[in-house]
Amino acid sequence: xxxxxxxxxxxxxxLWADEGFGVRCVEAMNVAYQFGHDVVLMDGGTQGLYLLPYxxxxxxxxxxxxxxxxxxxxxMVIAKDDEVPRFMGVKKMSLHQTGFQEVIACASLTGKLPxxxxxxxxxxxxxxxxxxxxxxxVKTQIPTALNIALExxxxxxxxxxxxxxxxxxxxxxxxxxxxxxxxxxxxxxxLACRFGDERFLAKSVGDLNLCA
Numbered sequence: 001x002x003x004x005x006x007x008x009x010x011x012x013x014x015l016w017a018d019e020g021f022g023v024r025c026v027e028a029m030n031v032a033y034q035f036g037h038d039v040v041l042m043d044g045g046t047q048g049l050y051l052l053p054y055x056x057x058x059x060x061x062x063x064x065x066x067x068x069x070x071x072x073x074x075x076m077v078i079a080k081d082d083e084v085p086r087f088m089g090v091k092k093m094s095l096h097q098t099g100f101q102e103v104i105a106c107a108s109l110t111g112k113l114p115x116x117x118x119x120x121x122x123x124x125x126x127x128x129x130x131x132x133x134x135x136x137x138v139k140t141q142i143p144t145a146l147n148i149a150l151e152x153x154x155x156x157x158x159x160x161x162x163x164x165x166x167x168x169x170x171x172x173x174x175x176x177x178x179x180x181x182x183x184x185x186x187x188x189x190x191l192a193c194r195f196g197d198e199r200f201l202a203k204s205v206g207d208l209n210l211c212a
Contacts, residue, residue, distance in 0.1 A: 005038035006158050007058035007114070008149065011065050011100055013046055017132035018066050018124030024134060025064035025120070025145050031167060032146070033160045048099025055103055056112035060156055062149050063100075063117070066124040066138065073125035074137030078148060084119045118152055120145045 010026030012019040023043050030041050040058070044051050055061065067087060069077050079087040085104050107113045122145065125135040133139075153160055 002057050002059050003038065004040050004054070004058040005036070006040070006060045006062065006153065006156070007054055008039065008041045008062045009044045009051070009054075009064070010042070011044040011046070011051075011063060014133075015130060017126045017129040018122075018134055018138045019127055020134060021066040021122050021124070021138055021142075021145075022064035024139075025142055025149075028142050029146050029149065032163060033150075034163050035160050036158075039158065039160075044100075046099065049102055049106070051100070052103050052106055055114065056107050056110065058114045059116075060158070061114040061117045062152060063119045064145055064149075065100075065119065065121050066127075067119075067121040069121070069123050071123040073123055073135070074141055075123045076141055076144065076148075077119075077121045077123075079119040079121070081117050084117045087119055087121065116156065118149075120148050 008026060008029060010022035010024070012022040014020030014023050023045065026041050026043055035041070040054065042051075042054065063084070067077070069075070069087075071077070077087065085101055104113070122138055122141050125137055126132070150160065
């Protein structure tokens with residue numbers, strides 16, 4: 001007997017720039033709206049098969065994610081039901097997508113897929129930026145993604161309401177990872193060497209040559 005009417009899932013890694021889109025969508029939805037006890041909002045991160053129990057317990061599923069469709073950065077694609085696994089596998093950006101495809105496959109094999117599924121995806125602009133945040137063309141799509149999810153909820157007859165009082169913690173994972181704090185307090189790309197440091201790479205190659 002399934003106890004979750006709707007699972008709203010954000011998957012990805014907030015530490016790798018636009019890969020954090022899905023998680024940031026769930027956080028934004030949690031801040032702006034309140035739901036019944038049978039609606040679960042979850043940061044699925046990169047947990048892969050660990051998400052299977054939550055998926056098989058849900059009647060309906062909404063997934064937010066950044067997926068490389070080969071489209072213009074920031075462009076959105078909506079997939080529903082049988083289309084979801086296909087769109088998740090368009091082009092692997094990281095292990096979390098492979099893992100979530102396996103989750104869907106396992107749920108399907110056991111006959112426990114949600115009755116309805118929707119993937120709300122965005123084309124990333126940049127991924128190779130460890131410690132970076134969402135690029136503007138991706139970040140500005142968060143409100144659009146949330147509106148699409150809310151429209152689906154209306155179609156499915158699942159109620160929601162705007163929050164009347166702010167949450168004590170804006171981020172599901174704690175304020176230290178809240179997007180505003182994350183962007184404000186992180187070091188610059190130059191200081192953190194998030195894109196790699198040629199001086200270090202050159203020295204490492206030199207050391208290897210000395211050891212040869």
